[in-house]
Amino acid sequence: MATTQNEGEERLARLNANLQKVEDLSKRLTAALAHRKEADPALSGPSQDLYMQAATAYVAEMMQNPSKLIENQVSYWGKTLKHYVDAQHVLLKGEIKAPADPTPKDRRFSNPMWEEHPFFNYLKQQYMLNSEMISNTVQGLDNMEPADKKRIEYFTRQIVDMLSPTNFLGTNPDALEKAVATDGESLVAGLENLVRDIESNNGDLMVTLADKQAFKIGENIATTPGAVVYRNKMMELIQYSPTTGQVHETPLVMFPPWINKFYILDLKPQNSLIKWVVDQGFTLFVVSWVNPDASYADVGMDDYIRDGYLRAMAEARRICGTKQINAVGYCIAGTTLSLTLGHLAKAGDKTVKSATFFTTLTDFSDQGEVGVFLNNDFVDGIERQVAVDGILSKSFMSRTFSYLRSNDLIYQPAIKSYMMGEAPPAFDLLFWNGDGTNLPAKMSIEYLRGLCQDDGLARGVFPVFGEPVSLSDIKVPICAIACETDHIAAWKSSYNGIKQFGSKDKTFIMAQSGHIAGIVNPPTKQKYGHYTNDSPMTTPDEFLAGAEFHKVSWWPRWGEWLAAQSGKMVDARDLGGPENPVLAPAPGTYVGAIPPENSKTATESVT
Template sequence: MTTTERKEETDSVARMERLNANLARIEELTQRLTAAISARRSHDAALDGPASDVYLKAAASWVAGMMRDPGRMLEQQIGYWGKTLKHYVEANQVLAKGEFKAPSDPFPKDRRFANPLWETHPFFNYLKQQYQLNSEAMTGAVGQMETLSPEDKKRVDYFTKQIVDMFSPTNFLGTNPDALERAVETDGESLVQGLENLVRDIEANSGELMVTLADKEAFTVGGNIATSEGAVVYRNRMFELIQYTPTTDKVHKTPLLIFPPWINKFYIMDLKPQNSLIRWIVDQGFTLFVVSWVNPDASYADVSLDDYIRDGYLRAMAEVRRITGEKQINVTGYCIAGTTLALTLAHLQKAGDKTVKTATFFTTLTDFSDPGEVGVFLDNDFVDGIERQTAQDGILSSLFMQRTFSFLRSNDLIYTPAIKSYMMGEAPPAFDLLYWNGDATNLPARMAVEYLRGLCQQDGFAKGEFPVFGEPVNLGQVQVPLCAIACETDHIAHWKGSFNGIKQMGSKDKTFILSESGHIAGIINPPSKGKYGHWTSAAQPGGTPEAWLAGAEKTPGSWWPRWGAWLAASSGAMVKARAPGGPENPVLCPAPGTYVKPAAAQN
């Protein structure tokens, strides 16, 4: 036996040993997986998907269309059959010539199919093209359902696309060339590591499957993210108030108070120094306060939107005034916190209270007549289920909210990360934004249902019917000067809906800014990046969003400096910089405080 032959035999034995070892690990992991799944707590089935009537309506509409215009329906079906048959024949003709290659591919590029084998290998290319033909046929059939109401059609279209995305061949091991190549290269190690990742995620979420998007060990809140210097200067059951340490000798007289959404934690505005909105605001010479909301447990079950307004908004405003000695303050609300800020401003207007000088709204919906993409989850099938589940749990769990928002971008936030983690065996990346995205919070049961029923479903604020402290308020009562920033591709608070709410507000001084990008990247867009531009118009928000945009001017780069100048014009003269706290508000602890930390770190 030659040296080469002996080496090959030794390598073969070693690879077989590694393979057998991996098989043994798979058996052990399978037992852990079974135990983890068995720990899954039952929950209302309505939270897992739309009610069956969505599909029944779709089927009924398709049959009605077939009966009314069979020719058009048959044309659609025959067209699909013809394309499928043509694709099959072309693939076989290439193979019949003895050429191991794929036929011509007419479909546009899709980043899911980046591996060259999707283009060159006959098997993988055939799967890809047939999947794309199937997808085209399904979405085309939905487009022809004319008897559905606009709302039902939107839901059928959305959930059809979810099904189409789920069945992509990239989502299955046997039809994913990247995963198969990695498994061969690693003698099955990648599959074992992928199973390890899967078991870890299911164990971490009490039997539920949620893909870990970021390395949880790579970041520490207050360590390498959320590091802007400041202090907690007030705390109650609802929030901690953080005052940030000035970085300039003088500051504007009027302080700024930011209310972040309590669906996630505030430090999205303070991830790293180079993209920290909080640090940028302080560097511009503003006295900045930020609310850090508590992450509620079942003991908060009966907390309402009124409680958030009374013990959150009004209390925080009072403490900022006490600490700074100023009669008026500027305020900002982000997403749901912007919605609730608008409710608070309407209440203050009715009460004749002049506490707020100006207001800024980040990606805020107040008119829910068209809730946008997220509206597919606001029908009674989902909301009824949420109401039943929250009555049992006392909270709307962050798990259900994370899953819902992830499905709005399923390829980016579910399937692609799952492929990398479970099929490729890769470790989650050290990505601060995705770490924050996974650090979600719960909602109190009563507040969640009030928001979903009264604001989202019934559009009570825009109709002047939603009560604050028992008295109905309306958008016309929001009369302070305001600036609103919406984001062009926002999938949570779509910009046209935000525009429609702002134009109904009673303020005579409105500035509307449309930023490029989405719900997070469009807001956290530091000038130093020179990345996303924004649109503005000298005209007050009115008419249709499309007409406003047609007359707007686009400016390259971040909207932050434009907003900073707008804010400065309403923030008074420069005064000596203020250190955090005061005689009646001693420093309780350093920023970012305790409420933002994981539950284990708060004890």
């Protein structure tokens, strides 16, 4: 009995000590929040006009079709009342258990207590019923423009997801159980994680998704051997060391997106597309874009094309002694590759022999899920903010894309980190996801206004070096890979853009999975397959209806296509050349830092 009493006193002492730590951490939290930089309010949510439109549509629906709304409400009331009666009935029988639960399965509610404990099950069922009613109400708003209705559905879903009982300590059984089991230590660790994240982001809250100490670029991530063979203010050009005695004559130049770092294509040897390409006997060059600071405010799309695309192509040709190269563009880099190809076509320049596009939009008439952030309420705010900052901050970009998958990339990580006190996992993909880049102010607005909002490329009016370019001018052989569940570049939109290219030789592949996993899909994993259709391009629906499914990765299929565009075999090439000395080992210097003054000094002697 004495031992039990002593244990109880010790636990109480630990609990009180942890509560004192919470008080101390709260002071740090207050100090950290004081450093938060004021941002344009428009970056935090849609304008009030959108909610007014929804309210107006709801009133119109009440007046024009009251029976539909009444039916929805009566159904909700009926389910809610039945649930209450069922719960009371079980309790009156003296049984401490939950009533029957007809709500759909949801992995947020995986703890058995959500199914078995009457309190938690009641919360869960009511939340699910409330969510269903709100969703049905919004979907029933017929007196709205489709684009506005899509935005209302999206932002309503964000509010509903935010209010899930799993997101609050008092209604999260996992967090409560761990707090009790650890005498409050999990809450102290969670608050430490919260304070750390806010301090490291200058007062802003961004959940750390991966253990930042677990990876070091160039040591256990981005390790494919190679060297920087050219550097200017916009990029480093990396040439990768050959692994075969002979290589295809035509080199390949790969342009990753500059919204993130290039090493998504070189995470580790087992899933590195860069290593795989080299192993297939291709001379591979990859652009590593600079991470701009405010000194890059006036850098626009023309600068990326001139000092990035055209320069990388020229250096690769010089090093390899060839007249042509093959090119790859991923996401925004694919969009800009198409601008570059349009410019080259007008100039009669045959530098590019063939082009491959990964998850690329060139027709923005249907902007997909990300389109909810492309209205003037957001873009006007971005324009005002970048005019002050000189850049579009990587934190805004990261937060925007995370909210497209908020339960997976915001709420679940926050629960584990802040409520459970768990350390972030050592996960290479999430490490890369948190290693974002800024965008230059001028380039950001050109892209958002001219390409996303005005659809200038598909309409043939977006200028490159002052002259508009057109998709129909592009005649080189094309291979495009889009991803079935891509939430950034919808595959149907990608298809509609590729269809408008003037090329007679066009191959379209739809890979399973999303924007990243669909591309980083090595053949050895046998995880995701792909669809092909050899018929002429018509509509996305017809493509899918007549498509053949292949259970394997698309990489080998593309490798065969690329080999056919890459000429004869020649002896493997050394890195660099007389005019392209090796400047640094891969993955280079730009991948790890914001430019600043050091990198600019380093480039002046090279350019």
